[in-house]
Amino acid sequence: METVSETKCFEGMQGVYTHSSKVCACDMTFALFLPPGPGPHPLLWYLSGLTCTHENAMTKAGAQGWAAQHGMAVVMPDTSPRGGADVADDAAYDLGQGAGFYVDATQAPWAPHFNMWSYITDELPKLLFRNFDLDEARQGITGHSMGGHGALTVAMAFPDRFQSVSAFAPIAHPTASDWGRKQLAAYLGPDEGRWGVHDATVLMRERGLDAPLLIDQGTNDEFLDLLRPEALVEAAALRRQPMTFRLQAGYDHSYFFIASFMPDHMAFHADALL
Amino acid sequence: METVSETKCFEGMQGVYTHSSKVCACDMTFALFLPPGPGPHPLLWYLSGLTCTHENAMTKAGAQGWAAQHGMAVVMPDTSPRGGADVADDAAYDLGQGAGFYVDATQAPWAPHFNMWSYITDELPKLLFRNFDLDEARQGITGHSMGGHGALTVAMAFPDRFQSVSAFAPIAHPTASDWGRKQLAAYLGPDEGRWGVHDATVLMRERGLDAPLLIDQGTNDEFLDLLRPEALVEAAALRRQPMTFRLQAGYDHSYFFIASFMPDHMAFHADALL
Numbered sequence: 001m002e003t004v005s006e007t008k009c010f011e012g013m014q015g016v017y018t019h020s021s022k023v024c025a026c027d028m029t030f031a032l033f034l035p036p037g038p039g040p041h042p043l044l045w046y047l048s049g050l051t052c053t054h055e056n057a058m059t060k061a062g063a064q065g066w067a068a069q070h071g072m073a074v075v076m077p078d079t080s081p082r083g084g085a086d087v088a089d090d091a092a093y094d095l096g097q098g099a100g101f102y103v104d105a106t107q108a109p110w111a112p113h114f115n116m117w118s119y120i121t122d123e124l125p126k127l128l129f130r131n132f133d134l135d136e137a138r139q140g141i142t143g144h145s146m147g148g149h150g151a152l153t154v155a156m157a158f159p160d161r162f163q164s165v166s167a168f169a170p171i172a173h174p175t176a177s178d179w180g181r182k183q184l185a186a187y188l189g190p191d192e193g194r195w196g197v198h199d200a201t202v203l204m205r206e207r208g209l210d211a212p213l214l215i216d217q218g219t220n221d222e223f224l225d226l227l228r229p230e231a232l233v234e235a236a237a238l239r240r241q242p243m244t245f246r247l248q249a250g251y252d253h254s255y256f257f258i259a260s261f262m263p264d265h266m267a268f269h270a271d272a273l274l
Numbered sequence: 275m276e277t278v279s280e281t282k283c284f285e286g287m288q289g290v291y292t293h294s295s296k297v298c299a300c301d302m303t304f305a306l307f308l309p310p311g312p313g314p315h316p317l318l319w320y321l322s323g324l325t326c327t328h329e330n331a332m333t334k335a336g337a338q339g340w341a342a343q344h345g346m347a348v349v350m351p352d353t354s355p356r357g358g359a360d361v362a363d364d365a366a367y368d369l370g371q372g373a374g375f376y377v378d379a380t381q382a383p384w385a386p387h388f389n390m391w392s393y394i395t396d397e398l399p400k401l402l403f404r405n406f407d408l409d410e411a412r413q414g415i416t417g418h419s420m421g422g423h424g425a426l427t428v429a430m431a432f433p434d435r436f437q438s439v440s441a442f443a444p445i446a447h448p449t450a451s452d453w454g455r456k457q458l459a460a461y462l463g464p465d466e467g468r469w470g471v472h473d474a475t476v477l478m479r480e481r482g483l484d485a486p487l488l489i490d491q492g493t494n495d496e497f498l499d500l501l502r503p504e505a506l507v508e509a510a511a512l513r514r515q516p517m518t519f520r521l522q523a524g525y526d527h528s529y530f531f532i533a534s535f536m537p538d539h540m541a542f543h544a545d546a547l548l
Contacts, residue, residue, distance in 0.1 A: 008494065009530035059529065062336045065537065220282065255333065256283035263339065 001131060004029065010068035011036035014058065019127060023104075023118040024081040030124065031058040031076040032132065033067055039133030041073040042140070042273035044266075045162075047120065047154075049145030050179075051098045054078045057144070060255040066266035072273060073134055077124060079146065081113040088113065094179065095186055101174075102150030103198050105187040114187060117198075121154055140164035140269035144258055145227070146171055146179070148215075152200035152232075156207050164272035166214040166265045168258050169221055172232035173201040179226040201228070204235035213243040214268045216261045218251030275405060278303065284342035285310035288332065293401060297378075297392040298355040304398065305332040305350040306406065307341055313407030315347040316547035318540075319436075321394065321417030321424040324453075325372045328352045331418070334529040340540035346547060347408055351398060353420065355387040362387065368453065369460055375448075376424030377472050379461040388461060391472075395428055414438035414543035418532055419501070420445055420453070422489075426474035426506075430481050438546035440488040440539050442532050443495055446506035447475040453500040475502070478509035487517040488542045490535045492525025 004016040012035040021028040031054040035041055044067070048057050057063065057076045067074045080100030081087050088109035090096035100116035129136050141162045143151035148170020155165040174180020175195045184195045196202040213236075217229050233245050251257040278290040286309040295302040305328040309315055318341070322331050331337065331350045341348045354374030355361050362383035364370035374390035403410050415436045417425035422444020429439040448454020449469045458469040470476040487510075491503050507519050525531040 007526055007528055007530045008492070008524040008534070010534045014530050060333045062339065062533070064530070065336065065533065218282070250282040252281055254281055256281045256288050256338070259336070259339065260282070260284045 001127065009033065010065045012064065012068045014064060016054065016058070021081070021119060021123060023115045023123045024113050026081045026083045026087055026113055028081065028119065029078055030054050032128070033064050033074045034132065035068045035071045035073060037071055040135035041071060041133065042138035043128065043134045044072050044074045044269050044273070045120075045139065045141040045143075045151065046074055046076045047102065047141070047143030047147030047150040048076065048079050049143070049147045050079070051093050052079050052147075053098070056255070060259065062259040062262050063266065066263055070266055070270035070274060072266070072270060073132070075124070075128060077120060080116060095183055099146065099183065101146060101183045101187060101198070102153065103184070103187050107187060107189050110187050120150065121158060138163060138273045140166070140273055142166040142168070142265055142269070143170065144168040145223070145253065148172070149174060149200060153198050153203060155211065156200065156203040156209055157197065159207070159210055162211055164269045165209060165211050166268055168261065168265070169217050169223070169227055169253055170200065170215060170229065170232075171227055173199060173228035175199040175202060176231065177226050177228055179223070201231045201235050204232055204239060204241060208239050208241045212268070212272055213241070214265065215243065215245045216248055216265070217246070218248050218253065218257045220250050221253045223253050275401065283307065284339045286338065286342045288338060290328065290332075295355070295393060295397060297389045297397045299387050300355045300357045300361055302355065302393065303352055304328050306402070307338050307348045308406065309342045309345045309347060311345060314409035315345060315407065316412035316414070317402065317408045318346050318348045318543050318547070319394075319413065319415040319417075319425065320348055320350045321376065321415070321421030322350065322353050323417070323419030323421045324353070325367050326353050326421075327372070330529070334533065336533040336536050337540065340537055344540055344544035344548060346540070346544060347406070349398070349402060351394060354390060369457055373420065373457065375420060375457045375461060375472070376427065377458070377461050381461060381463050384461050394424065395432060412437060412547045414440070414547055416440040416442070416539055416543070417444065418442040419497070419527065422446070423448060423474060427472050427477060429485065430474070430477040430483055431471065433481070433484055436485055438543045439483060439485050440542055442535065442539070443491050443497070443501055443527055444474065444489060444503065444506075445501055447473060447502035449473040449476060450505065451500050451502055453497070475505045475509050478506055478513060478515060482513050482515045486542070486546055487515070488539065489517065489519045490522055490538070491520070492522050492527065492531045494524050495527045497527050
């Protein structure tokens, strides 16, 4: 693992690190904020949305001040493998690099590198807990848009791993949305039976979640019809799943929306992790 | 004036606007955050540093949440004229576009457009108070690096205008620094007698400031030798000028530094303006 940068921030340290990923078969970069004070620190995962690298949330989400105040570490991974000519890509913003969708691809040309599911759920956690003073027993997860999809599906796949789960404007029902069907078909192939484990609404119907859950969604979100949070909420209602879903008047899909509700999400995770 | 975007943020509104500037003889863009609630709102000026547009502070400084909480508007102007082939530029990052230095240029090729002093002190204020519900009697000013230089020099030139003045890692003594001598010579010509009105340390010696003053500076700032805050502090000490200068251990020159101390600066300005 190589240190790209370490910058003091809110008395803690904002780091950027690169490492050789086995599952993605390329170098991967992630951002990690460590709060001030002695560890081991609880760890909040922040999964980013389409087109993002590790950098967008690191610079624009405004998480560090609250993370420092609450004494939480925050990891902000990249959203896909990237790099040299051997890593496939697509001209569209919503497929390929910047759009890994938090799945392990089985289809050409994606399968050799696009294994973000294994990266986020296995390889990167091991790397983090080996190299930093983090408390594996206290983890929360959140994310935005495609990253909200990742947060929800990962949380429901690993029911004992996260003590708190939240999302900002998540892609909540990808098997029934143009933000999902295209990518799941490309990465996983046409057999829709394999898609459900990557759909938060399907998982909510079948498994639910044994952790507090908070979802914020802006009413002026230009992508609301693609996100389909109402399907997830319906599944939660039918299941009697405790959760908080807030439609926030006037907010759109941007980082201005994320930053506006970051204080609430950080306090929500702190309640569970501290 | 044209609205580029208006995005809800912390219950307020983050706007971006473009207008035809007479003094810069080109279109200029600025960002304005308006807090929730009825106006007229006090106005904090945030002047940005080298290479920045209106966008850097808008997305990375983390000011909006605190501005909303305190009920303050924040304007984030661009740092120079920009645009078509008739606006001069230089290949260096520290001269020309993105490096207006908050002066009115008298020298070729800069004089026709590079009039940021008149823009910030006259044209933009008039535009703002005409178009938005802002309280001209309650203004504060701050800035980063070159923008800290701008904030301090503007504040001392208009002693009755600002009730509070602060800066993040300002260029504090440009007439004695490579961040300053090059630009003042290019924009104002070789007669150094004309430079002093654009040097915070010189102005502190000659005029001082009748408003509370807060300056934060990181000890790990990679540009500390160019910034020369010690010269400004010496001038303040000799003058018996009340001020607070904080050397913050371990912080560098980045927006991570700015964001870390933005809560303090917003509270400082709120104390004076509310």
